[in-house]
Amino acid sequence: MRRYLPVARQHFLAALAGTSVVVKSLSAAVLLLYLLSFGLDTAYGLGVTPGYLLPPNFWVWTLLTQGLVEERAWGLAASLATLGAAGRLLEPLWGALELLVFFAVVNVSVGLLGALAYFLTYVASFHLAYLFAVRIHGGLGFLGGVLVALKQTMGDSTVLKVPQVRMKAVPMLLLLLLALLRLAALVESNVLASYGFGLLSSWVYLRFYQRHSRGRGDMSDHFAFATFFPEILQPVVGLVANLVHGILVKVKVCRKTVKRYDVGAPSSITISLPGTDPQDAERRRQLALKALNERLKRVEDQSAWPSMEDDEEEAGAKADSPLLPDPGTAGKGAGQESSLITFQDAPSQL
Structure with missing residues (x-):
């Protein structure tokens, strides 16, 4: 010790x-x-x-x-x-x-x-x-x-x-x-x-x-006070806490939660709760970024290691494909195709 x-x-x-x-x-x-x-x-x-x-x-x-x-x-x-x-x-x-x-x-x-x-x-x-x-x-x-x-x-x-x-x-x-x-x-x-x-x-x-x-x-x-308790007890605790809060508001020990509406905002109506700390928004943003980074990391890990099934399918496709055609045959085919196109493109005679 x-x-x-x-x-x-x-x-x-x-x-x-x-x-x-x-x-x-x-x-x-x-x-x-x-x-x-x-x-x-x-x-x-x-x-x-x-x-x-x-x-x-x-x-x-x-x-x-x-x-x-x-x-x-x-x-x-x-x-x-x-x-x-x-x-x-x-x-x-x-x-x-x-x-x-x-x-x-x-x-x-x-x-x-x-x-x-x-x-x-x-x-x-x-x-x-x-x-x-x-x-x-x-x-x-x-x-x-x-x-x-x-x-x-x-x-x-x-x-x-x-x-x-x-x-x-x-x-x-x-x-x-x-x-x-x-x-x-x-x-x-x-x-x-x-x-x-x-x-x-x-x-x-x-x-x-x-x-x-x-x-x-x-x-x-x-x-909220109910979040200190397990999820199974939170509805009951929340109900009791709201009743106690209502009593304390009536005797003016606590303030009533009031929503403020900024109608003159340039973009849209802004709703804010008095007492909301910007740290809460920052905390949620950090959690979202962390979840996004973990998801991107999993996607990168999956794409970096191709599966064996994809390799086998690619090899089978190469084996089943026909051999390359003979150059002479290819030339004839190309010539026939070009003459046919020329014939179809010729103007019709009356």
Whole structure:
């Protein structure tokens, strides 16, 4: 295990080399708080404790710091890898400031939703442990957010070839894995809660609120909530999601999807959905080009290797063809044919 640490350290430093000061600062903060956790209870002072977040305590600063607190080595590795992946894959598309906003939105949402969930659990069970013994912290919430963002930008890319797993299926597969580990009592409940609320909050932000050149959000079909589930469940999930969205629109939490018609366009009527990202069109264009190149390659491979049946038919045709005619005979035939043509072409006499 130790011999792989220098290699991992080298790859991590190479990944951070091309990132901005935002990613480097967040990574340094995670590493520093991990080192401090050996002597201090950082999860108590900087993680979200549901009972202390509620009045009269109001430890609201923990909403911003809980995503930086790690107490285990595997959590530290996951957080640093997530920040490195976000810096390499998302920061070039969004910019450093938008990545920082996304990090803050996801972590604050994870803290609020997690505290609310544990408070409701306390109301149902009256166990004070759900209010004061639970610590919500770590980078799993942001990991869920990054996976959702990667599903949005590169969902059709292949992560594993055997078995074939695409990027769009990774968020729910990891959620299923964490749920199974929780049922086996191998992970704590706050791990599953952080990741699950990270998925939900990041999708809501990217779907409805993220600002970009085309407006807000991403209302494309490939990023609908039902696409996170298997195809057999998508109709049911889509129906429930539409009902929830309709309720949220009525209470003015989400915006209603509105189509805009540009009647003054020079060529024809242009229909656009607010929030549609040009990256979606670019992604579809790349997929079409890839499919076309593969089809052309197959056609070239087939034309480069003629079949044996064609060779046999060509040889048989040459064998069955008659011999060349005698030159003298050919000349006579040509002369007769020419005289006949001359006779037919002569003018008729009356």
